[in-house]
Amino acid sequence: MVSKKADRSLRPPVSKKPVRSLREQITDALRSEVLAGVWTNEAPMREHALAERFGVSRGPIRDALLQLSQEGVLVYSPNKGVRVNTPPAEAERLLLQSMRREMETFCIGRCMEHLTEADDEQLEGILAELTRACERADLSAIADNDLALHRYLVRRASRELEGVWQSIASRLLMDYSRIDRLDQIVAEHEVIVRAVKKRNLKAAQKAINANII
Amino acid sequence: MVSKKADRSLRPPVSKKPVRSLREQITDALRSEVLAGVWTNEAPMREHALAERFGVSRGPIRDALLQLSQEGVLVYSPNKGVRVNTPPAEAERLLLQSMRREMETFCIGRCMEHLTEADDEQLEGILAELTRACERADLSAIADNDLALHRYLVRRASRELEGVWQSIASRLLMDYSRIDRLDQIVAEHEVIVRAVKKRNLKAAQKAINANII
DNA sequence: TCAATAATAATTGTTAACATTTTACAAAGT
DNA sequence: ACTTTGTAAAATGTTAACAATTATTATTGA
Numbered sequence: 300m301v302s303k304k305a306d307r308s309l310r311p312p313v314s315k316k317p318v319r320s321l322r323e324q325i326t327d328a329l330r331s332e333v334l335a336g337v338w339t340n341e342a343p344m345r346e347h348a349l350a351e352r353f354g355v356s357r358g359p360i361r362d363a364l365l366q367l368s369q370e371g372v373l374v375y376s377p378n379k380g381v382r383v384n385t386p387p388a389e390a391e392r393l394l395l396q397s398m399r400r401e402m403e404t405f406c407i408g409r410c411m412e413h414l415t416e417a418d419d420e421q422l423e424g425i426l427a428e429l430t431r432a433c434e435r436a437d438l439s440a441i442a443d444n445d446l447a448l449h450r451y452l453v454r455r456a457s458r459e460l461e462g463v464w465q466s467i468a469s470r471l472l473m474d475y476s477r478i479d480r481l482d483q484i485v486a487e488h489e490v491i492v493r494a495v496k497k498r499n500l501k502a503a504q505k506a507i508n509a510n511i512i
Numbered sequence: 513m514v515s516k517k518a519d520r521s522l523r524p525p526v527s528k529k530p531v532r533s534l535r536e537q538i539t540d541a542l543r544s545e546v547l548a549g550v551w552t553n554e555a556p557m558r559e560h561a562l563a564e565r566f567g568v569s570r571g572p573i574r575d576a577l578l579q580l581s582q583e584g585v586l587v588y589s590p591n592k593g594v595r596v597n598t599p600p601a602e603a604e605r606l607l608l609q610s611m612r613r614e615m616e617t618f619c620i621g622r623c624m625e626h627l628t629e630a631d632d633e634q635l636e637g638i639l640a641e642l643t644r645a646c647e648r649a650d651l652s653a654i655a656d657n658d659l660a661l662h663r664y665l666v667r668r669a670s671r672e673l674e675g676v677w678q679s680i681a682s683r684l685l686m687d688y689s690r691i692d693r694l695d696q697i698v699a700e701h702e703v704i705v706r707a708v709k710k711r712n713l714k715a716a717q718k719a720i721n722a723n724i725i
Numbered sequence: 726t727c728a729a730t731a732a733t734a735a736t737t738g739t740t741a742a743c744a745t746t747t748t749a750c751a752a753a754g755t
Numbered sequence: 756a757c758t759t760t761g762t763a764a765a766a767t768g769t770t771a772a773c774a775a776t777t778a779t780t781a782t783t784g785a
Contacts, residue, residue, distance in 0.1 A: 320590060320768075322578075346737070356770045361737090365535075365575060369582050369675055377533060378737055378776050387672050394618050394673070398611050405607050459600050460607070462582055463679050470672070533738075559767070569740045574767085591746050591767055 321359035325349075326366050327443075330469065333372050333383055334446075335438035336476025340383035344373070371470040386473040399467045400511050403449060404504050406456035406464075411500050414455065421451060422492050429488055433481040441484065442475050448488055449507075452495075471511075534572035538562075539579050540656075543682065546585050546596055547659075548651035549689025553596035557586070584683040599686040609724060612680045616662060616720050619669035619677075624713050627668065634664060635705050642701055646694040654697065655688050661701055662720075665708075684724075 329349075332338060344364065350357045368375035374384045387395060425448045432440035446468060453464045478484065487510040494502035542562075545551060557577065563570045581588035587597045600608060638661045645653035659681060666677045691697065700723040707715035 322768090343736090345735095347735090357737090358769055358771095362575075362578060366578065366582060369579060371672070371675055379778095380737065384672075388670075390618075390622065391670055391672055394615065395676070398614060398676075401611060401614075402607065405603075409603065457601075457604055459584070459597075459604055459683070462584055463608070463611075463676070463683070466676050466679060470676070535738090556766090558765095560765090570767090571739055571741095592748095593767065 321353075321355055322362040322366070325353055325355070325359055325363040328353075329363055330367060330370070330372055331439045331443045333367070334442040334469070334472050334475045337439065338383045340374075340385060343380040343382050345380065370466050372473070384470075384473060387470055392471065395467050395471050396511060399464070399471060400508050402460065402464055402467070403453065403507050403511065406453045406460065407495070407503050407507060408500060409457065410452060410455040411495070411498060411503065414495065414498070418451075418455065419492075419496050422448065422495060425451065426485075426488055426492050430485050433485050436481060438476055441481070442472060445475075445484065445488070446472070448491070534566075534568055535575040535579070538566055538568070538572055538576040541566075542576055543580060543583070543585055544652045544656045546580070547655040547682070547685050547688045550652065551596050553587075553598060556593040556595050558593065583679050585686070597683075597686055600683055605684065608680050608684050612677070612684060613721050613724050615673065615677055615680070616666065616724065617717050619666045619673065620708070620716050620720060621713060622670065623665060623668040624708070624711060624716065627708065627711070631664075631668065632705075632709050635661065635708060638664065639698075639701055639705050643698050646698050649694060651689055654694070655685060658688075658697065658701070659685070661704070 329344075338344065346357045346360050346364070349360045349364075353360065364373060364381045365375065367373045368381055371384055373381040375381050386392070425444050429441065429444035429448065432444055449468065450461065450464070454461050487506070490506040491503060491510060494506050542557075551557065559570045559573050559577070562573045562577075566573065577586060577594045578588065580586045581594055584597055586594040588594050599605070638657050642654065642657035642661065645657055662681065663674065663677070667674050700719070703719040704716060704723060707719050
């Protein structure tokens with residue numbers, strides 16, 4: 300699943316080799332699975348089993364589990380392992396929602412004027428992936444691309460804020476798997492991308508706030 | 513510095529054994545040092561050197577460095593190690609400040625009515641430590657207890673929110689070492705604790721917001 | 726039969742060695 | 756003198772074995 304050494308001769312010539320570490324790959328894979336509801340919070344996630352599944356040792360697995368615990372996706376109990384976290388209670392959810400809206404409203408306002416056509420293409424690409432994921436009802440890919448679209452705008456505004464945003468967004472999406480209206484997800488993000496392409500700040504902020512629920 | 517196995521016979525009888533892991537201890541120690549300005553962001557922090565200093569292997573050190581990177585205290589470069597992060601830019605600082613105020617205003621409003629006299633004593637204890645730290649101008653201990661006081665109220669309101677709060681507060685305090693008016697720190701926190709002891713929500717919220725700068 | 730306790734297995738915490746990547750430095754070539 | 760190239764050192768990334776803790780099962784006693 301996660302190959303340890305990639306064949307360099309097969310890479311595109313001048314591509315910006317990201318060379319993501321095992322920890323990062325595993326973190327992203329597990330996050331999308333948890334948000335998609337693949338794991339329950341009944342049974343703990345065993346390090347050994349995950350290590351075998353990903354074909355790596357327990358080290359990178361532990362790193363990923365610790366990171367996801369800090370992010371609010373998992374809950375860590377000393378000497379007992381990790382479980383899937385429960386969604387935030389109503390009051391906490393409302394607070395996190397307000398904070399996420401404040402953040403993304405700030406970020407789109409900060410990056411809008413610096414966006415280029417290349418950014419538009421990137422966003423269109425993510426939107427296309429999101430659409431395909433919704434068509435095949437692939438919850439894991441849906442969660443991935445939903446987050447990816449928002450994260451793109453946050454990163455474009457500030458790398459510094461990305462970590463804070465992720466920990467808020469992850470907690471808010473802890474019950475993502477309950478979402479049933481898949482077509483609505485696509486529609487809402489289409490509105491966002493359209494407003495961004497028009498460089499219409501007010502419309503974009505309104506669309507983003509409408510999507511954050 | 514960090515003993516691997518503690519002598520159980522010396523622990524108080526029915527104390528709630530926290531048994532903090534090496535990772536946690538090292539994380540807290542390094543955070544307070546970085547916030548106090550002990551480290552510069554010029555030279556990377558070497559895992560091997562830290563391992564020797566704490567008397568442990570590189571494993572727990574790596575865990576701590578990764579956690580502090582996620583928290584915004586350090587910056588992680590793949591295969592190159594970690595450095596001290598730079599304080600957020602003005603616009604980002606204002607956003608984080610607003611979010612932290614929103615969080616702590618929410619938290620004090622949520623936990624105020626549940627606070628007991630035992631909580632008051634805990635807060636007084638932290639305040640006393642903060643005062644002593646200011647008297648001897650121990651920036652590391654000052655940062656520790658400043659954070660500890662706020663964290664206490666956040667935890668009392670919601671364990672779920674603690675992680676988010678920490679990542680925001682850490683980023684805001686990245687230039688804590690520049691603070692010169694030490695007596696003002698004590699005064700501001702005295703006002704907070706006094707308002708809390710009186711269970712005066714409005715006054716407490718006002719004092720907290722005045723302290724978050 | 727049930728509760729308490731001891732033995733056992735399974736799991737996480739930590740360590741040290743190995744692998745890979747990056748950096749520093751010197752030598753050679755233009 | 757400057758750039759390039761090759762080599763060695765040092766740092767991080769990963770692994771597997773060991774230690775300590777927790778959970779499970781078996782056993783003993785009333």
